Amino acid sequence: MPSSVLWLPRDGDVLALYVLDPALWGPAGGPRRSYLLRSLQAMDASTGGHLHLRRGDPVEQVVRAAAEVSAAAVHVAADFGPYGRRRDAAVERALAARDIALVRTGSPYAVSPGRVSKSDGEPYSVYTPFYRAWREHGWRAPAADSGELRWTRAAGAQRLPAEPAPPGLALPPSGEEAAQRRWAAFRDSGLAEYADTRNRPDLDGTSQLSHHLKWGEIHPRTLLADLTTRRGKGVETYRKELAWREFYADVLFRRPDSAREHFRPDFAAMRYDDADDRLAAWREGRTGYPFVDAGMRQLRTEGWMHNRLRMVVASFLVKDLHVGWRHGSRHFLRWLRDGDLASNNHGWQWVAGSGTDAAPYYRVFNPVTQGLRFDPAGEYVRRHVAELRHLPGAAAHEPWEHPDGYAHGYPRRVVDHGVERVEALARYAELREA
Ligand SMILES: Cc1cc2nc3c(=O)[nH]c(=O)nc-3n(C[C@H](O)[C@H](O)[C@H](O)COP(=O)(O)OP(=O)(O)OC[C@H]3O[C@@H](n4cnc5c(N)ncnc54)[C@H](O)[C@@H]3O)c2cc1C
Structure with a gap:
């Protein structure tokens, strides 16, 4: 760190x-x-x-x-x-x-957690007003180059231990130079389109800088300074995404207990199931929902998952399988190369409904329509789910609609989304009544 x-x-x-x-x-x-x-x-x-x-x-x-x-x-x-x-x-x-x-x-932040507060000194618990105040607060320019440093040595240094990546997992290049290269490539060729491409996991439409930010290989002020010299929807959207990272760090700083406990204490009464078999199917990417399984398999092969998928698979675990978010957040932290307590656990809580989501309703993602909308040609699914490669175009999202959909061993759906959505809403209604 x-x-x-x-x-x-x-x-x-x-x-x-x-x-x-x-x-x-x-x-x-x-x-x-x-x-x-x-x-x-x-x-x-x-x-x-x-x-x-x-x-x-x-x-x-x-x-x-x-x-x-x-x-x-x-x-x-x-x-x-x-x-x-x-x-x-x-x-x-x-x-x-x-x-x-x-x-x-x-x-590791543009504005250190704890610095942006409401006029009465209280912390923000909703992103949009936080974002406005964060922008108004502003941040310093990136630190100047410290010039040549005179390094010294000390006795007792140990060797770096060996830790090969888990089998089947490929990690991208790490270090400051790799981060700078990735940022330059995205800034010059991806940023302008970012507002349109950021939700499309089939495209290389996001910066893939989360691990570099996580490990301090690039500083958000470096990115924000570059954004000031550019205009457009992509630039504005990218600044807003960086602010989510700052928002969650601030929320966790103010409420350290929310790393493990529900941010909304009333969620302690939410009914969740002990469903080991379903949890295992989710972890291994064999729920029978192609978009969900593609996301879970991307996590295992890349140590990264597209943000759209993080939301969809999290919603699926909590609202279709009725498994508490802490099981999911633990699995993510174990597999994500960018695993970060604040962004991860609050991303999970946002999806679960126990966190900072300001929506006035209980959001349940439909894993099929999400796939059809954000991976319209089924390319993302085919890239990660070998058993569905024979299905052309959007057919990869609905193998149950095709006579040869299961010809290569793809698993049947573990639950019926329509039924589980109703169940999730009923459990939420119970919570509200309580
Ligand atoms: C359930 C769940 C778990 C998540 N766990 C993590 C985590 O452990 N570590 C992590 O860095 N991000 C996490 N995120 C946020 C987001 O999914 C990733 O930051 C993003 O997918 C990283 O890809 P990128 O660098 O290409 O993002 P880009 O779209 O290029 O965004 C640029 C940067 O903005 C920040 N950012 C973007 N979206 C978010 C967000 N929703 N929350 C916080 N920061 C954001 C990241 O630092 C990201 O690198 C999680 C989101 C969800 C829904």
């Missing part, structure tokens, strides 16, 4: 330190671990092999490294997640006891 990259200046020298924290490493999941290691390799190369890696308790390891190089200060990007805040506060106390300052140099 970017917040664990520490700089320890001593007489102008800098030690680039990264602590692999077992508390995060264990639960991170193969794709994220593997991506992080590649990112660290790229950083090591960019510092001429000076990245100093340690494993263990961050308090112990940072203090030890700082003492070894007689550091005057430890610089870190501020972390706003519940665990990161506690950890950094503990590191700060331990350093202070040795007269070493912990300096939070910026954060």
